[in-house]
């Protein structure tokens with residue numbers, strides 16, 4: 090009898106994770122395992138008044154990055170940042186990382202040094218210790234796996250499932266820049282492949298390029314609202330695009346959300362450049378991803394305490410009843426259902 094073959098593309102990333110959950114052990118051998126899969130980090134309770142946070146990510150060449158336009162120093166930096174961002178998304182502070190790489194002999198020692206230079210700068214900027222890792226060879230392609238460890242006071246931890254009806258939905262920074270940056274780089278690559286004599290035309294587009302190549306984790310935001318004595322009710326970092334992250338909060342908190350397009354923070358340079366290239370800025374913001382900003386919800390009382398003091402935090406909507414679902418009201422006052430189109434690697 091022939092076994093049924095299911096294509097990975099049928100399931101997508103989240104479908105695959107859900108299906109594999111059936112095969113995972115029950116996570117009840119140790120009392121210090123608080124939560125496992127399903128949030129930005131795993132949470133461990135090793136006693137005292139803090140939790141330990143752990144997160145890990147793989148970056149694969151030509152899936153997550155293209156060395157044709159990614160300087161290795163930026164790649165090293167970004168590989169660290171995407172992990173620190175997940176610690177921050179639990180309202181935590183990153184402390185250590187381990188770095189594992191698989192590389193082929195097409196890389197020179199100098200190239201690998203460039204990559205580690207980026208890792209070093211990220212560690213210095215975020216005061217994180219590199220405490221271990223592994224290096225191995227690869228037949229083709231460059232693979233990076235980083236694990237980050239952090240901490241958070243037990244009463245300060247923020248999960249994805251705490252959003253309540255009436256909470257204010259906020260994002261830090263601005264959205265869509267990283268996706269536009271990626272588009273600009275891949276368009277330039279096509280132009281270059283078609284005609285190697287052509288020089289890249291990227292001046293005046295520094296901001297989206299920086300957003301794509303050298304993102305930051307918003308630890309500053311977590312420290313800022315912590316100092317103001319508040320914490321979000323739910324939070325995650327925007328790695329796959331705002332739309333898919335809103336759906337995560339709605340699903341895990343069992344709520345709906347009403348988001349206003351007119352409130353979405355999009356940088357002027359990003360907005361104009363997107364329009365110039367016939368790319369709707371709203372698509373960059375909703376479905377782009379890789380901005381590594383934070384999507385968070387605050388109680389109206391807490392939001393009142395910080396709204397005037399945190400200019401880099403923008404209210405984009407409100408949490409509603411689950412029955413409403415996740416709705417985006419466009420600038421033309423049309424209400425559309427938010428759907429996730431983030432991730433399609435397979």
Ligand SMILES: [Mg+2]
Pocket residue numbers: 129174175178325326327328
């Ligand atoms: Mg995350």
